[in-house]
Every structure is written in structure tokens, then in C-alpha cells.
Amino acid sequence: MMAEADIAALLLTTEPELRYFSGFLTQFWQSPTRPWFMVVPRAGKPIAVIPEIGAECMSRTWLDDIRTWPSPALQDDGVSLLIAAVREAVGDGNAFGVAMGPETHLRMPLLDFEQVTRALALEIADATPIFRQLRMVKSEAEIEKIAHICGIVSDVFEAMPNWLAAGMPVSEVFQRFKIDALERGADDVSYLVGGAGPGGYGDIISPPTDTPLAEGDILILDTGSVFDGYFSDFDRNFAIGRADDASRRAYATVFAATEAGLDAAQPGNTAADLFRAMNAVMEADGALGNDVGRLGHGLGMQLTEWPSNTAWDETPLVPGMVMTLEPGMTYAPGKVMVHEENLVIREDGPQLLSRRAAAELPVV
């Protein structure tokens, strides 16, 4: 792919990029202080250009060429080491590649990047298509990790009716969910969002409040839990005490939309086909709209990856792609209903990684 794109070397700066090429796994990325770099030449192993604090951890990966400096540094925080490594890897090539397209960013100070590009005086190519194509199709080892965390999270969701009750603050629901997931073997519950409200919830990205659950509330929990650096990403809905008709109907609609998505999740179809299959069901049932902007996405080392189940994403589905189906709709002003399942595309169709949600809105 690099040869086709006339890219002599890739420059990586983000956690998933470095981890994909090396296996380097640490939560230390949460500190914004230090930049971390990797340079991938067209032939041979990647070169790590990293702060000294990471040398020991990086030495346990398959990489041999690990160049370090004492970071943070005031004047030259890895910049000259990086310039030398890129120059070496590019050789007599013309261009190095960096991810510059959708869903990417450059994790290094802009002023340092300007210094690197000025010093190298090379063409800079957008390497997004290369990273996307590589990472979209998962190996069996990757699929196994995602399946494992999806199984744990399915267990946690299925046990919720045993302890969920009116009167419990939503923040306590979140806490119990996290503890149960950890006890069942999740490494982390990195992402847990949701909401609850009488006759439905209004958004799905907020932290919990201390408001106690009340009879007639609809509750959603959506989690990205992690095992060995790989994410699950699916949600479940519960009615507290009783379910109103509008919420029941909306639940049935998004459930049916997911079924349509599963039918469409065949190799040869596209992400847009998934969107159209799910969207048709929701439009036919009178959906008022969808604020999420898409009906699912890729899944793996990040909570969301390419492609997007939208009308415009014609990425073909191929075996090994791990995807979410996430039909959601507004069914009354300020009320949304969102379902989500995780699956892997196989030769003969979808294999669910999450255990399928109940066909009717569960009342707890």
C-alpha cells in the first residue's frame, strides 16, 4: 500500500497507531505531556522514537530499534531524533505519510510538527486510507478479544434485572455496572454513558446524575468496556416498573431495524446498505429523526472505528470486519431510543459478538 501511494515511510503519533504496529499497550497515553512516535519504513521493522519512561515497556514488543530521549524536554522534545528517523526511513523516497483525514488527528504539538516538516522538506501524503484499510479487517486474535469482552458485558447486562430497582440513583446503577464488569473480568469500563427519564431519555452521552430511578422511567446504559486493549460497544434499555406504549413501540422498531441490519450484514454489501436497511424500518415506523448521525460503525482498538453506517459510506463489508449495528431514533420530542449490537462479518453472514437484546422492552 505504501508503494502504491508512493509513501516511503509512515509517521505515527497516536495510541492506536503505535499499538497496532507494535503491541505497545499502556494507559500512560492519558498524560498529554510527552509525544510518542513510530516510523514505519517500506521494508523492515518499525522504529520507535519514544520517551525514556517507555523504553522498558516497549522493549517487550517485537521492535528492536527503540530510540529514546529524556522527556519532557524544553527545547527538543524528541524532534531531532524524529527528524533523523524519518529521514533514514525515507531514504531516497519523496514523501512520508501521516494520517490527516476523517477520524484522525496528529498527537504532537503543532509547532513541533512544523519544525519536522520544515527540516525534512519532503512531500507529506495523507496515510489515512492505509491505516483504515489495515485496521478495518480484524485478525482472528483481535476478534477473539472483542468477543471475550462482548461476552462479559452481555453477562453484566443480563444480570441487571437482578439488582436494578426503582429508587436507585442512576449514579449507583453506573457504579454497580462497573463493579460487576470488573468482577467478571473486564480490564476496564472505559466508557459508560446513558440516561433515564419518564417515558424515555433525551441523550445518550451524559454522565449519570444522582436522580433516583422512578416508575415509568426508561433507562439506557451504553458501554465500551475493554479487554486486553479491545473494546465492546453496545447498549441495553430497561423500563422501570412499567413501560409506556410509545417506548414499547419505539423499542420494537429499533429491534426490528437491528434485525434488518443483521440480514444486510453480508460480504459484498456496504456500510451504506446497513444504514439503508435499518433506516427503512425506522422511517416506515414514523421515526422523527436521529441525532447520532449514523447507525453504527467499526469497532476494535478504539470505541469507534471506520466505517460508518451512513447513507454515504460505500465501504464494502468483508469477512473479518467487526461492526456495531446502532439503530436509533427520536420517537417523541426529546425522547430517543437506541439499540446496539456487535458482530463480525463472516463469509456466510454476520456472527453476533454481543448476545442479542430481548425482543420486547424489558420491564424491571
Next chain:
Amino acid sequence: MMAEADIAALLLTTEPELRYFSGFLTQFWQSPTRPWFMVVPRAGKPIAVIPEIGAECMSRTWLDDIRTWPSPALQDDGVSLLIAAVREAVGDGNAFGVAMGPETHLRMPLLDFEQVTRALALEIADATPIFRQLRMVKSEAEIEKIAHICGIVSDVFEAMPNWLAAGMPVSEVFQRFKIDALERGADDVSYLVGGAGPGGYGDIISPPTDTPLAEGDILILDTGSVFDGYFSDFDRNFAIGRADDASRRAYATVFAATEAGLDAAQPGNTAADLFRAMNAVMEADGALGNDVGRLGHGLGMQLTEWPSNTAWDETPLVPGMVMTLEPGMTYAPGKVMVHEENLVIREDGPQLLSRRAAAELPVV
């Protein structure tokens, strides 16, 4: 500060930047798919330019001007909305500001940023000093949140000898730590790293292994736990069964270094003074080096913030700054010992937010 720097508007793209100016708190940032923007004019409230999925959550902040688009979008993922908002906020000014300096990055696709800067045809100023100066000094409300999570984490560490034992896999130690922190009221244990080894550990940024703790191991856990969006960041060391002399001595040295750091944590001193005070103790006791690159740092909405306790960081300590003291040293080949405490600088000196570690290496 904007007027002094001749900056007519600030463009924000990262989670802490947006949250600092709005209070917008969500874990949704873990999805790399969508860009989020805020534009801060010289006068008046910030303008949010965000994906529709965040409108409801953002509407609960103090902002009034919330501009949204259905994201992800193939062609124009917020770019034209952003250009219009910056243009409006800049008015007849010359420059807009973006964080481009140390410990910052731009969280949007580079190709989109190029489009924005081309369309605006304005000067771009490095706004890092503005963000740094604002965020380094915490309000009492911020200090209270950090103190709260530091108190919870102190309780968790102090309870560890009740359950820590030889034979327990390090991964189980991590799991029990996380569960205890959640049970005591931490929102999340976003960061938990550490290691264990016979007579000492070799690095402090790795995820846990399943290796059981053995007699003579030295164990370190270092955590950034979170309450209401604010971090603690400190560690604790334990000897399993017995402690060898070298580890005991190294522990005593870094404990004494922390004491020296506490003595130096006075308004009017600098971050470099903290470094020098701690480093002198470790050098006098024969430290072989330090791979961490600094001896502590600022703390708040992020696990690590400005300034850095290094020889070169002459940032003055002023009341309201929340800092870590993190003396660490290599005391034998491949063996490091790191201590860490959290404090706030007050008029009359440091106020500890973590409860002080034991003066001698605890043996469990």
C-alpha cells in the same frame, strides 16, 4: 490575556479545553469519529460548534450559542460552521489563537484544519501560554474535587494491606483496587499502572501481568482516579513478605526527597526549585538516574498538567496550584523506586491532598 497577545478569538478542539470553558463533561470523547469545537471571542460567551449528538448535553452548560451539524459527515464535518464562527468572533481582528506548544495537540483532522486556515486567511497565534496560565491555578471548587478523589484513593491504598497477599496475581490486585475505589465513590479509575518484581520493579507504566506476587517482591500501584472530571495522581509501594535492604533504603531516600519537596513547595519558589530540592536528596543517596524525566507536575482535569518539576521549568508556584511531587530513581540496574504525593500550594505553604505515605516501606 487575549488582548495582550493580540488574539481576537480562541479555537478549542480538545476535551479539557472545551470542558474548562463550558463544564461540558462526557466520556464520548473516546470516540475519535467526530470533531468538537469551541470558539472563545474576546468579549461575550464561548460559541460551541459541535455534533448534533452533543446538543442536549451542551445545552445544560452556561453556553447559549450552540451550533450543530449531523456528524459524521463526508464532505463538511463542521468545517464551514467553524469557519463562520471563527470569522464572526474575530471580527476585524488579525489573529486567532490555537494551542500549538508543549503538551498540546490539535484534535481535528489536519486536512480540515488546513481548509479552515486557508479560508480564514488570518494569522494563527500560539495560545498555549493563555491556556496554561488559566488552568494552572485552580479555583476552590476545583481543589475540592481533587481533594475528594485524593481522599478516596488514600482510603483505598490504606486498606490494601487488609487484602494484599503473596500468591495473588498482579492483575487481581489491579482488579480489587479498582473495585474498592468505585465502591468508595470514585467515578472511574481511568489510570492504574504499576508493576512488581523480586527486589524491585523495572517500569511503572505497564498493564498488569497474571504473575502471582511472591515473597520479596516490591509492588507499586500508581493511579489517576477521577471524581467529577478531576484527577488524583499518586502511587504507593508495598513489599511482599519481606523487604530487601536496597529497596528499603531507596524507599527511605524517595520519602526524604518528598519531604524536601514539601519544604520547597512555597509560593515564590519555582517548579525547578521543587526539582532541585528533591533531586539533591536522591543524588546524595546515590541515585543512578531517573527515567521519568521529571519529579512531578501539575494536576487537575488531566492526569498531568503544567508545570513540570524539572531543572528547566522556572514557573513560579502560586497559591491555588495543584501539584504532584514524584521523586523517582534507579537504585540498581533495572530497579526503580517512585513516590508520589498530591498537594495544593497555599499562601503559607503546601497543603497535602493525598494522605502521606508511610515513612518506611510497608511490608505486607
